[in-house]
């Protein structure tokens with residue numbers, strides 16, 4: 001299915017886990033707060049992992065955004081990670097053009113190859129601290145649920161910075177209902 005709303009992400013407000021009195025517990029909370037490869041975690045479930053590319057392009061980061069850089073051009077990649085064709089995670093990666101040029105890895109040609117296979121394997125990226133958000137049902141991101149035929153509901157997301165020299169790429173992952181239901185049922 002071709003999703004029409006790219007880019008979906010980019011408007012969330014992020015905060016430390018300690019600011020959420022109702023931060024999820026059990027296995028869902030552990031996955032949400034984990035700093036290892038989400039790709040590896042999903043593949044380990046052996047439920048038929050696949051990457052659906054929603055959209056990817058070079059965009060100009062507005063000067064008002066915290067990521068505003070001397071070079072405002074950023075590569076934005078949005079994907080849905082699916083298990084057994086069910087949508088589990090919406091992921092949005094923002095890579096400054098300067099980092100793309102510096103790191104020697106061509107992140108713009110990934111296609112259906114998961115970003116994590118590169119990020120955690122070869123290049124010296126150093127992960128920073130996570131921040132979190134709750135996407136309210138009226139968030140633009142949840143237009144995605146409408147297109148997927150999934151009832152709108154509050155969704156948890158996390159944002160992970162990966163540092164390379166003085167540059168940073170960010171990976172924001174929102175856990176879709178199927179992921180939360182499975183992880184809460186298997187806590």
Ligand SMILES: C=C(O[C@@H]1C=C(C(=O)O)C=C[C@H]1O)C(=O)O
Nearest residue numbers: 037038039079091113114115116
């Ligand atoms: C960063 C990782 O890569 C995953 C795959 C992504 C992609 O292919 O665009 C994006 C975010 C992650 O969910 C990871 O495995 O932790």
